[in-house]
Amino acid sequence: MAQVRSLVITGYGTNCEVESAHAARQAGSDVTDIAYFSDIVAGRARIDAYNFLVFPGGFLDGDDLGAAQAAAVRWKHAATSAGEPLLDQLKAFFSAGGLILGICNGFQLLVKLGLLPALGGDYFARQASLTNNDSARFEDRWVTLAANPQSPCVFTKGVTRLDLPVRHGEGKLVPMTQHVLEEIVRTGAIALTYADPASGTATMDYPANPNGSPHAIAGLTDPTGRILGLMPHPEAFNHPTNHPGYTRGERPTLGTVLFDNAVAYLRGQTA
Numbered sequence: 001m002a003q004v005r006s007l008v009i010t011g012y013g014t015n016c017e018v019e020s021a022h023a024a025r026q027a028g029s030d031v032t033d034i035a036y037f038s039d040i041v042a043g044r045a046r047i048d049a050y051n052f053l054v055f056p057g058g059f060l061d062g063d064d065l066g067a068a069q070a071a072a073v074r075w076k077h078a079a080t081s082a083g084e085p086l087l088d089q090l091k092a093f094f095s096a097g098g099l100i101l102g103i104c105n106g107f108q109l110l111v112k113l114g115l116l117p118a119l120g121g122d123y124f125a126r127q128a129s130l131t132n133n134d135s136a137r138f139e140d141r142w143v144t145l146a147a148n149p150q151s152p153c154v155f156t157k158g159v160t161r162l163d164l165p166v167r168h169g170e171g172k173l174v175p176m177t178q179h180v181l182e183e184i185v186r187t188g189a190i191a192l193t194y195a196d197p198a199s200g201t202a203t204m205d206y207p208a209n210p211n212g213s214p215h216a217i218a219g220l221t222d223p224t225g226r227i228l229g230l231m232p233h234p235e236a237f238n239h240p241t242n243h244p245g246y247t248r249g250e251r252p253t254l255g256t257v258l259f260d261n262a263v264a265y266l267r268g269q270t271a
Helices: 015-024 037-042 069-077 087-093 105-115 178-186 255-268
Strands: 004-011 031-036 054-056 099-103 128-131 139-147 161-168 172-175 190-195 215-220 227-228
Touching: 004 015, 004 255, 015 054, 015 255, 031 037, 031 161, 037 087, 054 105, 054 255, 069 087, 069 105, 099 105, 099 255, 105 128, 105 215, 139 215, 172 178, 172 227, 190 227
Parallel strands: 004 031, 004 054, 054 099, 099 227
Antiparallel strands: 128 172, 139 161, 139 190, 190 215, 215 227
């Protein structure tokens, strides 16, 4: 049985790294470390020493130039102190079968790096972006999500519905072309959608869909199903008392089920 080694990357405004690491440990990760981007550049940590990589939420670079845009440029062009392009480590990590989870700012980063949706297996080529919510304001509320049973995403296996908090100002997915959007739908790249709390079906209605994302897209996966990016925060629902309906007796599935599925998947791999 394979050992699960999780790395949560922080720095430059990220502020959800502790909760994300807690969720990984809660799911049973054998090793869970938090590393600053500068640690990786300096060679104090290596991405390819792990098999579960988490890009948590926060306010990367204050969201200047567009959410996660500066971070995407940093990742594309940074090299370690030994002169190794940082992307080489990331590519080696993924080629070895690692899982990647991007939450909020982390999702924005994965999209702008071209790791999502990676249609046709075209990784590191940007096919979409994220822009300002239709409400033109920061949204901080709980939403209902529906998992797409046709998606190859390993994080959402067995999941039907989730209640999670959102807190973002730029969560609306914008595909580069109409064809890209059609392919996202056709290939099952939509892993999670914003759903009506009563019916559980995808909705474009505000505030159940807090940003106006087309097809109610809340999360995307890549063709392998080993990358998941989503705007809501699963790490923020790690205990029943986190939920606003707890005192009314509501006990929905914890958001950390996504971490549980990741750890279970990696445990099933050859050590």
